[in-house]
Amino acid sequence: MSTNHIVENLKKEIENFSAQIKVEKVGKVLELFDGIAKVSGLSDIKSSEMVTFPNGEMGVALNLEEDAVGIIIFGDFSKIREGDEVKATGKILEVPVSDSILGRVVNAIGVPIDGKGAIKATKSYPIEKVAPGVVTRQSVDQPVVTGIKVIDAIIPVGRGQRELIIGDRQTGKTAIAIDAILNQKGQKMICVYVSIGQKDSKLRKLQARLEAGGAMEYTVIVSAGASEAAALSYVAPYTGVAIAEYFMDQGKDVLIIYDDLSKHAVAYREISLLLRRPPGREAYPGDVFYLHSRLLERACRRNEKYGGGSITAFPIVETQAGDVSAYIPTNVISITDGQIFLETDLFYKGIRPAVNVGLSVSRVGSSAQIKAMKKVAGTLKLDLAQFRELEAFAQFGSDLDDATKRQLERGKRAVEVLKQLQYAPIKIENQVVTLYALTKGYMDDVAIDKIKEFEQQLNEYAEHNAKVFYKEVAEKKMWSEKGEEELKKVIEDFKKNFS
Amino acid sequence: MATLSNNNIALAIYLSSKDKSEQEQALFFKKIAQFLSRKRLLLQAPDILSRLDKIINEADGRIVVKLSSKEHLGEDTKKEIANILKERYAAQKIVFMESLNEKLLGGFKIEVRDEVIDLTVKNKIRKLQEYLTSSL
Numbered sequence: 001m002s003t004n005h006i007v008e009n010l011k012k013e014i015e016n017f018s019a020q021i022k023v024e025k026v027g028k029v030l031e032l033f034d035g036i037a038k039v040s041g042l043s044d045i046k047s048s049e050m051v052t053f054p055n056g057e058m059g060v061a062l063n064l065e066e067d068a069v070g071i072i073i074f075g076d077f078s079k080i081r082e083g084d085e086v087k088a089t090g091k092i093l094e095v096p097v098s099d100s101i102l103g104r105v106v107n108a109i110g111v112p113i114d115g116k117g118a119i120k121a122t123k124s125y126p127i128e129k130v131a132p133g134v135v136t137r138q139s140v141d142q143p144v145v146t147g148i149k150v151i152d153a154i155i156p157v158g159r160g161q162r163e164l165i166i167g168d169r170q171t172g173k174t175a176i177a178i179d180a181i182l183n184q185k186g187q188k189m190i191c192v193y194v195s196i197g198q199k200d201s202k203l204r205k206l207q208a209r210l211e212a213g214g215a216m217e218y219t220v221i222v223s224a225g226a227s228e229a230a231a232l233s234y235v236a237p238y239t240g241v242a243i244a245e246y247f248m249d250q251g252k253d254v255l256i257i258y259d260d261l262s263k264h265a266v267a268y269r270e271i272s273l274l275l276r277r278p279p280g281r282e283a284y285p286g287d288v289f290y291l292h293s294r295l296l297e298r299a300c301r302r303n304e305k306y307g308g309g310s311i312t313a314f315p316i317v318e319t320q321a322g323d324v325s326a327y328i329p330t331n332v333i334s335i336t337d338g339q340i341f342l343e344t345d346l347f348y349k350g351i352r353p354a355v356n357v358g359l360s361v362s363r364v365g366s367s368a369q370i371k372a373m374k375k376v377a378g379t380l381k382l383d384l385a386q387f388r389e390l391e392a393f394a395q396f397g398s399d400l401d402d403a404t405k406r407q408l409e410r411g412k413r414a415v416e417v418l419k420q421l422q423y424a425p426i427k428i429e430n431q432v433v434t435l436y437a438l439t440k441g442y443m444d445d446v447a448i449d450k451i452k453e454f455e456q457q458l459n460e461y462a463e464h465n466a467k468v469f470y471k472e473v474a475e476k477k478m479w480s481e482k483g484e485e486e487l488k489k490v491i492e493d494f495k496k497n498f499s
Numbered sequence: 500m501a502t503l504s505n506n507n508i509a510l511a512i513y514l515s516s517k518d519k520s521e522q523e524q525a526l527f528f529k530k531i532a533q534f535l536s537r538k539r540l541l542l543q544a545p546d547i548l549s550r551l552d553k554i555i556n557e558a559d560g561r562i563v564v565k566l567s568s569k570e571h572l573g574e575d576t577k578k579e580i581a582n583i584l585k586e587r588y589a590a591q592k593i594v595f596m597e598s599l600n601e602k603l604l605g606g607f608k609i610e611v612r613d614e615v616i617d618l619t620v621k622n623k624i625r626k627l628q629e630y631l632t633s634s635l
Contacts (some may be wrong), residue, residue: 010631013630015633018628023615023616024614024616025614026614026615040613043612066504067504
């Protein structure tokens with residue numbers, strides 16, 4: 001582009017520009033502490049309205065008092081001084097959204113932080129919005145296939161559901177979420193991963209993992225790092241859900257992961273205490289339940305009349321020493337439609353994912369489970385529960401009858417089958433074949449240490465030789481008699497050659 | 500327990516003092532000072548006084564306007580501004596507090612309560628900068 005052309009363009013832009021005269025509402029900084037500013041003036045300001053500081057930093061009005069306004073500051077507050085002018089923008093906090101946000105990493109206010117340049121936004125979505133009403137909703141009946149056998153078989157999740165992932169530190173909570181994202185490839189699902197108060201190194205690793213798995217094409221990462229202001233951690237999940245709503249409004253299905261809401265509650269507690277709101281249980285403010293309920297209520301499945309689309313939420317909560325009766329875990333358990341409970345003991349026993357099947361539950365997901373999976377996994381949860389009971393009982397007695405022995409052996413194989421490597425989601429047809437082989441007793445005579453090998457080879461063999469069965473499960477979500485006969489034959493043939 | 504805001508105190512001072520004679524007022528203000536001291540509110544006194552000032556101005560239909568410009572404005576301009584502000588704020592009297600600021604480059608800036616009407620050249624350039632960078 002020539003210099004003349006640039007100058008011409010600039011002239012044209014300047015000619016087009018007309019500065020509108022408008023009355024601006026301003027205030028003055030009275031006090032400033034730890035990311036919170038008390039500002040005088042700013043009459044008529046709305047709650048959650050954006051304000052700007054002289055150095056360009058943004059803030060949001062949170063406390064509207066008689067004499068002053070409590071403002072949370074996003075970003076560096078060290079340059080703000082007492083007496084600085086604060087301008088109200090008249091806009092409720094919103095986040096820029098567009099289709100080109102896919103594959104990007106943005107901060108809690110939607111600014112890209114991945115060094116790939118600006119995102120051309122087509123729209124802005126308010127981060128605080130009232131959840132869709134009952135008239136616009138539809139019950140959950142479409143599955144979210146996570147690719148994790150124990151979840152898809154025993155704790156199925158449906159599109160529009162809110163399923164909590166709960167457990168102690170280092171039990172594989174994030175791993176489940178990443179596996180679920182990786183498995184959405186080709187399943188017409190947009191994923192939003194909201195990282196709240198996590199280490200930047202962890203986020204970088206996660207991003208690299210998603211990129212390697214080709215999952216960033218349909219994923220957006222919203223990050224509020226551990227080193228950033230608590231205000232950013234507070235708004236990050238709302239930004240995430242606003243981005244998810246943008247895609248849902250286009251009739252798309254979205255999976256959103258909040259990693260994690262314990263840190264979100266801690267950030268909100270910090271802000272609330274600094275704003276001098278009265279502390280309640282565990283020093284959390286009184287509205288900490290509403291903080292999460294209004295966020296998770298925005299996950300829903302819309303009916304066709306309202307454009308379809310859904311938001312499935314996987315909030316993550318970290319417990320301390322397995323205590324699910326703490327304040328935040330009990331709150332989020334009561335809000336969600338079920339929970340996947342991960343246990344440290346199981347994790348160290350080598351049962352990974354370390355899902356405690358007894359404590360985990362999906363309240364609405366079973367109606368979304370495909371028929372074929374329902375058929376093979378229908379009694380799995382009960383069988384596993386009986387196995388755990390018998391296992392405990394068998395430790396005391398030596399003489400066991402044949403039926404009990406059989407049940408114990410079957411249980412051991414079921415536990416082995418449900419183990420799964422990280423970042424290795426399994427497609428639903430293969431899951432059905434494996435569980436079919438397990439529940440029909442085809443694995444009863446396979447040594448426990450050979451189960452994984454058996455499963456892997458069976459899946460490869462069946463994929464090539466039981467085409468009718470695979471096609472039926474993929475398309476009709478259930479097999480016919482013909483398909484079942486084919487699968488039975490294929491398993492028997494495979495077993496003859498399996499050593 | 501409800502807290503007493505500075506605004507509440509200023510309003511109470513105004514309502515209690517407005518119908519009092521000069522002699523009564525002298526005694527009254529002494530008592531106010533004692534009250535502020537007893538309640539450890541003397542540090543808040545400047546804020547209370549500025550609020551009291553606002554309340555009195557409002558009650559009298561008087562508006563204090565901060566007018567900043569690069570150079571002194573002409574009487575006609577000020578008259579025109581006063582007429583516009585009288586209409587906008589339904590005020591009877593406009594009191595200008597003028598100040599000169601070279602950094603404004605030109606034009607003027609009006610500040611009334613917590614509202615600002617910025618008609619300075621500096622502001623126009625800033626807005627042009629915003630416009631040009633946003634259209635990139």
